[in-house]
Amino acid sequence: MSRSTRRAAGIGLGTVRHVVLLAGALLMIAPFLYMVAISFTPNSYVLTTPPQFVPENPTLGNYAQALDAQDIPRYFVNSLVVATISTAISVLLSSMMAYAFARFRFPGREVIFRILLVGLMIPAVMLLIPQFVLAKHVGLLDSLGGLVVFYVAGSLALNTFLLRGFLEQTPAELDEAMQMDGANAWTRYWRLALPLAKPGLATATIFTFLACWDEFAWALTIINDPEARTLPIAIRLLAGQGNNAVQWGVVFAASVMAVIPVIVVFLVFQRHFVQGLVSGAVKG
Secondary structure, three states: OOHHHHHHHHHHHHHHHHHHHHHHHHHHHHHHHHHHHHHOOOHHHOOOOOOOOOOOOOOOHHHHHHHHHOOHHHHHHHHHHHHHHHHHHHHHHHHHHHHHHHHOOOOOHHHHHHHHHHHHHOOHHHHHHHHHHHHHHOOOOOOHHHHHHHHHHHHHHHHHHHHHHHHOOOOHHHHHHHHHOOOOHHHHHHHHHHHHOHHHHHHHHHHHHHHHHHOOHHHHHHOOOHHHOOHHHHHHHHHHOOOOOOOHHHHHHHHHHHHHHHHHHHHHHHHHHHHHHHHHHHHO
């Protein structure tokens, strides 16, 4: 095969690859674009066939109705507070645990780590009843604190697994050099491990924030006070209004507002996301 033929074949393969990737990207983003389009579409034109991705008579009425039907700003703030605090505590604690597993040698280290990973094998829905009983005994029902405590507990295993794999890839010689200079464990963790683990921390932050922001089952289980509801519950209540006549334009308008913080968090941390995801997965 001549050089020109191989070059033409390479160009053709590259074109096919880009076409396939573009088609996959369009397939994945189409539901989001359709949700945005419906959120600006009057209810009388919602769910038409074929689907319209560009509304003929765009309106902001669905957003105004969503804000009037439920106390969306309060629920938005509740979700934002819960997700932010849960993410910060979870990433901090899991990074400490990951550093200990990656750098220290102590009896039962691997056994403890594997016990921790058992949490990844248990479906969250199976823990709803035990968690509810525990929350009732410690007075965490009907409170945002009850969400934070169990969101943090539920995310520690995955974050520790991810961050340990990433920290084990960082050169141990740097840690030993700081130790020879008199740096204690906390100094080495805070000034060396955390700066080097930025990609892994970004990945853990995105995963944790997304999980806490979108969580519905546990929030629905323990929250009865309307003032303590989170955004997923509010959207579910919107979908349940009007008997069988669901106002999808209103529901999608609230959903678009709920997606905005997730997009913001991803854009802030996306520079480190891919590197952290690959590094933690390969080594872990």
